[in-house]
Amino acid sequence: MGSGKVGSTIGFLAASHNIDDVTLINDHKNKAVGEELDISNAIPEDSQFSVVGTDDISKIKDSKVVVIAANNGKIKTGRMDLLKGNLEMTRDFAKNIQKYAQDARILVITNPVDIITYFVQKESKLPRENVMGLGSNLDSSRLRYLLAKELDTKQSEIHDSLVLGEHGDTMVPILSRAKYGQKLISESLDSIQKEKITNDLKRYWAKIVAMKDVSSVFGISKIAFDMIDAVLNGDELSTPASVLLEGEYGISDVCLGVPLVIGKNETKIQEIELEKSEYDLLQNSAKFLRKQIMNC
Template sequence: MLISIVGSGRVGSSIGFLCVSNGLDDVLFVNKTKEKAIGEALDIANAIPANSKISIRGTDDYSELVGSDIVVITASVDIYLKDRTENIGLQVKMVKDIAEKIKEYCPSAIVLMVSNPLDVLTYFFQKQSGFSRFKVIGIASSLDTSRFRYYISETLSVPQSSISNALVLGEHGDSMVPIFSGVSVGGNPLFSLIDSRDTITENVRNYWKTLRNFKSRSQFGIAKNTFDVIDAIVKKKEIVIPASIVLEGEYGEYNIAMGVPVKIDQNGVSEIQKIKLDDTEASSLKKII
């Protein structure tokens, strides 16, 4: 298989590193600056396991996407500082251009969207490319879920391993909806251990802003969450996570992309799962639209 990553900045290179260091499969970086792609590939090449036959290389030539089984999009026109939608016009144009190239050179690929605004770009890529909605997957709600689990752990001073069924749905943005109603901690319902959902919800929504008080942007969390999906596809396993996909009636929504629970296998999304929400969660999810 060939795993191609469009964009070789911090996130793209971190995803590439995880794929290569785990001996997953061949990796190609495609970047608008050829030297950047080649440089990251040269560096990460030193992490190839000694017993592995895989390779990694970099280019600015989209025609080298031919044969790609998975394409991960991490490219960005600029860094955002206040809101993920700051550069939305330029980002949409960029993704539409990338969609045309992927459609031309590797029309059978599964596409993992990582660039922001995540849900908007997932939607426009799927519409521009004409790919099956089950093969265009936005990776972000699983990251938000990791952040939700982190704040539950911090609030209750418990290990994250004791937390079950944490989940974040909706947009990857200021209206994301942590799903408290199904969470248990050490076998106990979360609602029996906290007074309010408000503080944790606000902390999860603003996690990226808190992180940016200390470093320029998130990197490793999203890389690991994306790698887990790539790993499942390559190894023909199943993984159940929340991810963004264009909806056609699921959760009562049509013609939008947002994070919902999905099952992913070697062919892309195999199932959109329906879960029970309490009234507050259902109402919050509706407010996104």
């Protein structure tokens, strides 16, 4: 749902990697059909799959995966700027998902992603583990990049880069688990470096927007593709993402980023050990999101 820069890039990755049929849905039919015409040229010669562009939302019928990537606004000061316009739109999407694709796994990209994920799950009435918001997995990739830059090494040398909580200002970088090679990164960074990395992580989106006038396209699209691949092909994927919690980490009735294991038939929430300061920050993130949800 949504065939803008992100939606069409995900469609391109799925089609070019011969993963399944792709349906691009957009309010503006010509936009969706135009992307169909373009992406179809990237389908491998031996592929049995096709790409279709349409404005008919009923075409999601019996989909295995539905990606919500539509956007109805522009970030100025933060992702919460998008809440009013995107909430009404995605609530309507959720009702159509319930009508046409009750067995689908839902990947939510639309921001503010944790709040949108919450209402999509509630409105669609799908099992909580079938509705996942993509944000903390993107933040984790960004943290890996920032750590590699700070330590003047390649990203491949950074392991267990993990960010939990809100995809926003209350996000929680789990620096206690990150490693440079086999060594804990927390042993290599002082408090000033950690604070700088955390601040740079929270404003990473703003730097991208300032330089290219749009936030993440390729990063979030690749993350979505990896999750789609895990669901369709059954190769388990360990990644943080936003899901509705029911007591995990002492948090209930809010969606935020936690570690998941995603497979063909199920999504499992992983509870990992956190330092007390990290745990407290995660509670604060949940408190902030719960307040925003109550105000909707």
